[in-house]
Amino acid sequence: MAPDGTPALTLYNPNGQRRLGMSVLANGAPTLRLLEANGKHRFNALLSSERTAGSVLFDPHNGNLLLGLAVPLGGSPEMALYDRNGKAIWLAP
Numbered sequence: 001m002a003p004d005g006t007p008a009l010t011l012y013n014p015n016g017q018r019r020l021g022m023s024v025l026a027n028g029a030p031t032l033r034l035l036e037a038n039g040k041h042r043f044n045a046l047l048s049s050e051r052t053a054g055s056v057l058f059d060p061h062n063g064n065l066l067l068g069l070a071v072p073l074g075g076s077p078e079m080a081l082y083d084r085n086g087k088a089i090w091l092a093p
Contacts, residue, residue, distance in 0.1 A: 002023055004026065006023060006024055006025060006026055007023060007024045008021065008022065008023035008024075009021070009022045009023070010022075013037065015037075017035075017037050017038075017039065018035050018039055019034070019035050019037070020032075020033070020034055020035065021033040021035065025046075025049075027049065027050060028048075029046055029047060029048045029049050030046075030047045030048075031044065031045065031046050031047070032044070032045040033045075040059070041059055042058070042059055043056075043057070043058055043059070044056070044057040044059070045057075051072060051073065052070045052071055052072050052073060053071040053072070053073055054070070054071050055068065055069060055070040055071070056068070056069045056070075057069075064082060064084065064085060064086030065080075065082050065086055066081070066082055066084075067079075067080070067081055067082070068080045068082075076093055078091075078092065078093065079091070079092045080092075
């Protein structure tokens with residue numbers, strides 16, 4: 001159970017470091033997070049939210065978003081690539 005009372009599961013490596021997190025947000029959206037040994041998020045997947053039917057985010061070592069994929073509710077899929085400083089360098093559509 002997460003601190004806010006929503007269902008959550010965290011898996012740790014043999015050294016006790018968080019490596020994988022799964023949860024269900026208050027709005028019912030399931031999430032998946034993969035973490036580095038230092039605890040930084042590297043991959044986040046949100047299967048649904050108020051805005052999207054699903055999204056995937058990939059974060060590099062510096063914490064800036066590198067790749068974003070999303071399917072907005074009632075819209076076309078979107079994709080964005082970012083440089084190492086977090087600036088969008090390619091967007092579709």
